Amino acid sequence: MLLPALALLCTTLTLALAQGPPQTQPKTIIIDTDIYSDVDDLGALAIANILSNFGLAELKGVVVSTGSEYGALAVDAVNTYYGNGHVKIGAIRPLTQDTFVDRWGWTLGEYASKVAHHFPRALRNATETPNPVTLYREILADAAVNSLTIISIGFLTNLADLLESGMDEISPATGADLISYKVAELVVMGGNYPSGWEYNFAGVDPNVAHRVISNWPKNVPITYSGYELGSQIWTGQHLAQEASADSPVLAAYQWYGDRCNTTLKSYDPVTVLYGFLGLGGWAELGLPPMFEYANADGYNSVNAVDGINTWVEDASVRNQHWLRLRPDITVSDVEEVLNRLLVQSPHVVEGRQGGIIEDLLRSQLRI
Numbered sequence: 001m002l003l004p005a006l007a008l009l010c011t012t013l014t015l016a017l018a019q020g021p022p023q024t025q026p027k028t029i030i031i032d033t034d035i036y037s038d039v040d041d042l043g044a045l046a047i048a049n050i051l052s053n054f055g056l057a058e059l060k061g062v063v064v065s066t067g068s069e070y071g072a073l074a075v076d077a078v079n080t081y082y083g084n085g086h087v088k089i090g091a092i093r094p095l096t097q098d099t100f101v102d103r104w105g106w107t108l109g110e111y112a113s114k115v116a117h118h119f120p121r122a123l124r125n126a127t128e129t130p131n132p133v134t135l136y137r138e139i140l141a142d143a144a145v146n147s148l149t150i151i152s153i154g155f156l157t158n159l160a161d162l163l164e165s166g167m168d169e170i171s172p173a174t175g176a177d178l179i180s181y182k183v184a185e186l187v188v189m190g191g192n193y194p195s196g197w198e199y200n201f202a203g204v205d206p207n208v209a210h211r212v213i214s215n216w217p218k219n220v221p222i223t224y225s226g227y228e229l230g231s232q233i234w235t236g237q238h239l240a241q242e243a244s245a246d247s248p249v250l251a252a253y254q255w256y257g258d259r260c261n262t263t264l265k266s267y268d269p270v271t272v273l274y275g276f277l278g279l280g281g282w283a284e285l286g287l288p289p290m291f292e293y294a295n296a297d298g299y300n301s302v303n304a305v306d307g308i309n310t311w312v313e314d315a316s317v318r319n320q321h322w323l324r325l326r327p328d329i330t331v332s333d334v335e336e337v338l339n340r341l342l343v344q345s346p347h348v349v350e351g352r353q354g355g356i357i358e359d360l361l362r363s364q365l366r367i
Ligand SMILES: *[C@@H]1O[C@H](CO)[C@@H](O)[C@H](O)[C@H]1NC(C)=O
Pocket: 069, 124, 125, 126, 127
């Protein structure tokens, strides 16, 4: 009889899909972004969507620290493009209708409002989003112990608000306690290592960076991706040739770049890549281990007034590290991986929630 055979096949397929990728239990991720001016936040978010679709980790939420209503809308357009319009978004208040003007070099363009208006999205208006602290507290309250990775690729405003939040109707725990119980790792694009000036810490609100870095619970690891790492990695140069014509990444990079030049330093994409991969690689996707800690111990100190960070030697503090590339990995190896991900079409990974057809995926990624 045909029917039971078909039923069996369906059951087998369902089981295979339900098993997920071999060996790893996907971790859960929240991205905290200052999406607005530099388009590398949007590239980083695209990479997070793709790696999430591959099953490497699950993107749970995105919080925005910049006031323009176009930030949350652009985030949602990117998530929607990759089939993840369900991912929750939080946006800081008050909301404005600001659009970016490059008052430093007068060469770069604005992309957030354009992405928001020209790409399909599930979120109708940024006013429908919760505040970042509310969304953080909801996701943290629901999360398993020690399960969440927070990847910060912008200002630390939302994290300061979370850290300093008190008990409320969402949870009887303070923000510091929620972080301490639920967060496995904070990954921060910020600072310059071992010491120096960097925009996310020093550019807008040094005091906020100082408070988060000095008061972060001591049991929760912090991993820093510094200026010196991302500024040597250039990506986006193959978008026009290799990305699909309907890609919001291609469009945003062209709108932003100097006369359509889509080649950019990759502070945020490299940070998201580490946040998903960690120190290990992902053999199923052909991704080798790429990063290592540059220090054994000590901690980061951020000056509350000028935002300059200094690494303090202290053998008793072991929860903080900054990243560098492993000696067997070159800058162009990382550029290659990021570029492959940036041009990845969502259609390739559509519907693939399980750990099957890895070889096909690897050949699609060509890595
Ligand atoms: C969102 O809603 C606000 C308040 O109603 C309105 O002023 C704004 O124009 C809307 N934004 C968009 C992008 O539709």
